[in-house]
Amino acid sequence: MRRVISLWLPTWPTDRLARRRLGALPVEAPVVTRARDGRRLVVAAANRAALALGLRPGLPLAGAQAMVPGLEVAEADPEGDADALADLAAWCLRYSPLTAADPPDGLWIDATGCAHLHGGEAALLDDLLCRLGRAGVAARAAVADTPGAAWAVARHASAPATVVAPGGAADALALLPVAALRLPPGTVAGLRRMGLDLVGQLVAMARAPLARRFGAEVVRRLDEALGHAPGPITPVVPPEAPQHLLAFPEPLLTAEALGHAIGHLAAGLCAGLERAGLGVRRVELIFVRVDDTVAVVRLGLARPTRDPRHLARLLAARLGEVDPGLGVSAARLVAVLAEPLPPGQATAFGEAEEADLAPLVDRLATRFGATRVFRVAPVASAVPERSLRRIPPLEEAAAGWPEGLPRPVRLLTPPQPVEALSALPDHPPVAFTWRGRRHRVRRADGPERVLGEWWRREGERRAVRDYWAVEDEEGRRFWLFRRGDGEEAASGDLAWFLHGLF
Known part of the structure; x- marks a missing residue:
């Protein structure tokens, strides 16, 4: 399922200004930028201190200066803001290979399949907001199934970071104002005059009358937020990338x-x-x-x-x-x-070169998924399920496998219980039943005793397993173990388990 992050930077222009003038202005000083609207000057953006004093974008600059004597005013730089926003989108490529600017004060991050690399969606949002906060940039973020839902929640939810559960976009949007649908101010005003204040009210209405009365854009934005229509994101491409x-x-x-x-x-x-x-x-x-x-x-x-x-x-x-x-x-x-990647050199006399497995690994990963193609490396542990780990398929293992300890090709995780008939204390099972099928043992090798690792878990201080490699009458080979040594009750309950298949 697609997962999209919307990052909102509510005071982006003034945050950029503060970074450029680092140390020149007190942090609590109200600052605004100005722009020309026709023949008059208006407030283009305001920092948090100015917003707290009632200054808002669009307010006449003369009125703002009358409200706050000594107000710090700077020229608006919309082109510089847009370029910096694009640079920030490129910086966010650390979180996902697909990011995009959402001018004038937002970013998109397509987190599909990426969040687990950062500890989950909540951890990703926390890391993102913390990094921006340390840089002096105010930010809010939300992740949802659709760009429209993420945009709405990021700007209208109470928490600075919100994770909308998969499939929960409709519930998250229901109580948000209609302005959360990215509609023009005139359309929002028209909806409110008709008593339609919340997104949930629009969801409950028939689409055709809604489009006739308020225009097709209302239906399009609603469908984009709910996932009924695609929400386009044009990804940023770093200029230095080939x-x-x-x-x-x-x-x-x-x-x-x-x-x-x-x-x-x-x-x-x-x-x-x-x-x-x-x-x-x-x-x-x-x-x-x-x-x-x-x-x-x-x-x-x-x-x-x-x-x-x-x-x-x-x-x-x-x-x-x-x-x-x-x-x-x-x-x-x-x-x-x-x-x-240095240039390759062709052989002069047709000598056989070492086989390159990389193309095969790439084809297998493309077909079955990258997480399903790996090799297994040994780990220094006597407990079988801890004695190996997965590594990339072309990575060299740090150590070789120990000799004299044959292990099955496939380990079952967790070990599966079986019913076995055996004589104590050191005799192999005569027969065992696994998944409703009885296997009579023809040959057996063992026991191999494995002791618990008491330094890892207190419960393994006296734990014992006795492993047997057995072969049934049809030639199939299994790796069984008995939990306990048959002498001390604390070593185990003498239950039998199937741990691997040869």
Whole structure:
């Protein structure tokens, strides 16, 4: 499910001014910026101290100076504010590969599939707001299923950081004012004259009469907030990132046409990477539809590469995730993460080179998901379930596997209970029943005694497991253990478990 963060910077222009004049103004001093509205000067923005004194954007500057004698006034810089907002959106790429400016005072962060890397959505919002707060930038943020819902909650919820539960956009919007739908002031005033003050009241109304009375924009914004219509986000692309752009004379609709475009994009990007001596590790393919919405395909690679055929093959395999809508008018391929990659040297006499597993790893990760492709490395622990960890598929393990301790290919987590028939204390099971099926043991090897790690958990101080590798009459091999040594009750209850399959 899509998850989008809306970041609101309510005093962005004056916060920028305070950073530029660091130390020149007292923190509590009221400050406003001025702009020309026709023939008069008006307040364009106000800091928190000025807002607390009743000054608001749009107020005539003469009236503001009369209300607050000695008011600090600076020239508004809307172009500089917009450029700084774009720079801040690029800075937010640390949280997600898809961010965008939301002028004049907001940002979008598409946190889909990224929040867990920062400890969850709540932790991500806290980290974001704390970093901005230390920089002297006031901010509020919310995360929801849709950009419209996140925008509304960020600006109208009571808490500075709000996580709207998946599927909870309608409930979160119900009690918010209609202004939370990003409607023009005239439309908001018209709705309020008709007694429609809350978003929940609009949700309960029929769409057709609502559109006839107040315009199609009301219905569009409502549908965007509720997720019934797409909310476009145009992602920011760092200017220094290697990229290649294609604009099409006619919209592309078919997978075949998009596949040809991917081939051209990959060739152009890899040519630029070769000139720069770089290889791509993480890439984004951005399709721009004719209605200005975007579809983004993100791809990670096991090792840096600039092979256009390999890159195009991986991206083409993900085309099933792309909805072209009414057609794709442009496409951009961006190397979000690039690393130095020296030129390869061809062998002079046709010697066999060491096999490169990176292309295979990339294809498997594209097909099954990056989290399902890994290798297992040993960990210094006698307890089997603690004796291994997952590492990236091409990472070298720090230590080798211990010799003389055969282990099953597959460990069951957690171990599954079985009913076993055995003689005590050191005899293997004669038969055991697992998942309703009885297995008669033909051969057995053991026991291998494993003691609990008392320095980890107090409950393991006297724990004992006796492991047996057994083979049934059909040749299948299992790894069983008995909990307890058969002598002391504190060592275990003598229950049997299946822990692995050979």
